[in-house]
Amino acid sequence: MYPMIYRVSSAHEEHDNRLFAVSTEKFIGDEFGNVRALSIIETRMVNGKFEPVPGTEKEIPADFVFLAMGFIGPEKSPLLTQLEVELDDRGNIRRNENFETTTEGVFVCGDAGRGQSLIVWAIAEGRSAAAAVDTYLTGRTQLPAPIPPTARPMMV
Secondary structure: OOOOOOOOOHHHHHHOOOOOOEEEEEEEEOOOOOEEEEEEEEEEEEOOEEEEOOOOOEEEEOOOOOOOOOOOOOOOOHHHHHHOOOEOOOOOEOEOOOOEEOOOOOEOOOHHHHOOOOHHHHHHHHHHHHHHHHHHHHOOOOOOOOOOOOOOOOOO
């Protein structure tokens, strides 16, 4: 079950109309091909799945639509196959304590190795991976390595 924690921040107070338990059915455009509204329907949890509630359809005016697509792992491109890197159980690129993949000399950091996370983690991992690459190439480094690849958030 999803956590039932609702917090209002200053950004929300500016003019945030939050709707919960709804599903977007379609985007509605104007005569010029611009989005003008979203068609939504209320949902309810039935046997662990959200199902539409008939008769609750409505339109919400919109000037822009931003899609949060989620993250299902790194793109499975031919490059990963050519490099012969292994993936972990979650579909991320497997790495060791030095950010090195299962292919010697190939390093990974950020979402591709950690999984979906915040940009600050990707930045910190990028710096640490750069230090690891420097050590790999030169035998030493003076670059900062703020976090190991196994670091986890202190709070959730």
